[in-house]
Amino acid sequence: MENRNTFVAPSLLASNFLELGKEVDMLNRSEADWLHLDVMDGRFVPNISFGLPVISQIRKATTKTCDVHLMIEEPEKYAEDFKKAGADILTVHYEACTHLHRNIQQIKGLGMKAGVALNPHTPVHLLENVINDIDLILIMSVNPGFGGQHFIPKSLEKIRQAREMINHYKAHALIEVDGGINIDNAGDIFKAGANVLVAGSTVFSSKDPEATISALRNA
Numbered sequence: 517m518e519n520r521n522t523f524v525a526p527s528l529l530a531s532n533f534l535e536l537g538k539e540v541d542m543l544n545r546s547e548a549d550w551l552h553l554d555v556m557d558g559r560f561v562p563n564i565s566f567g568l569p570v571i572s573q574i575r576k577a578t579t580k581t582c583d584v585h586l587m588i589e590e591p592e593k594y595a596e597d598f599k600k601a602g603a604d605i606l607t608v609h610y611e612a613c614t615h616l617h618r619n620i621q622q623i624k625g626l627g628m629k630a631g632v633a634l635n636p637h638t639p640v641h642l643l644e645n646v647i648n649d650i651d652l653i654l655i656m657s658v659n660p661g662f663g664g665q666h667f668i669p670k671s672l673e674k675i676r677q678a679r680e681m682i683n684h685y686k687a688h689a690l691i692e693v694d695g696g697i698n699i700d701n702a703g704d705i706f707k708a709g710a711n712v713l714v715a716g717s718t719v720f721s722s723k724d725p726e727a728t729i730s731a732l733r734n735a
């Protein structure tokens with residue numbers, strides 16, 4: 517990860533899958549820091565997106581960080597496969613992991629950065645016992661499963677709480693925020709303490725996605 521502490525990670529969920537190669541080329545040219553890849557299993561969330569073969573192809577087409585967000589049950593069964601597919605960061609959901617500490621160790625043992633995502637109803641303090649073990653907290657600012665939803669305002673308070681917890685425990689985890697992010701709220705989200713903004717529809721439905729990525733990054 518580069519020596520900057522604010523990043524933008526466009527979510528390919530909102531891209532044109534028929535033109536995936538061109539979309540990745542656009543992201544390669546852009547100031548996007550990471551590519552955010554949403555994997556949904558139709559069980560943990562009520563939607564199915566894409567999986568390992570698509571991520572392997574994207575990996576071959578970019579040198580940018582591949583930030584994989586698993587919205588799946590039993591993520592431990594697939595961690596090794598996602599490493600082989602090219603994930604740099606693997607994020608699992610707190611709500612999907614009975615043995616979260618073990619799952620984090622597994623991901624790090626495979627050589628990836630480990631993230632933990634929190635659904636909107638899940639309190640931040642539940643990560644206290646693993647905060648020094650993880651590289652990233654992903655605060656979901658919408659209920660996971662779909663792009664194009666509205667940012668849940670309470671998420672700003674959760675970002676502040678996460679920042680306080682990281683400072684208190686002298687942890688190094690980055691705070692990533694995902695869902696309903698646009699040019700108008702990006703500045704407040706960074707100000708609350710976020711490091712990484714994930715944006716899907718704001719980037720891919722924009723007339724000039726590259727300019728939108730730069731604007732988000734400088735918000």
Ligand SMILES: O=C(CO)[C@@H](O)[C@H](O)COP(=O)(O)O
Nearest residue numbers: 660661663664695696716717
């Ligand atoms: O993980 C998810 C949805 O579950 C997100 O990454 C969305 O893809 C973000 O989309 P927008 O809200 O930015 O359209």
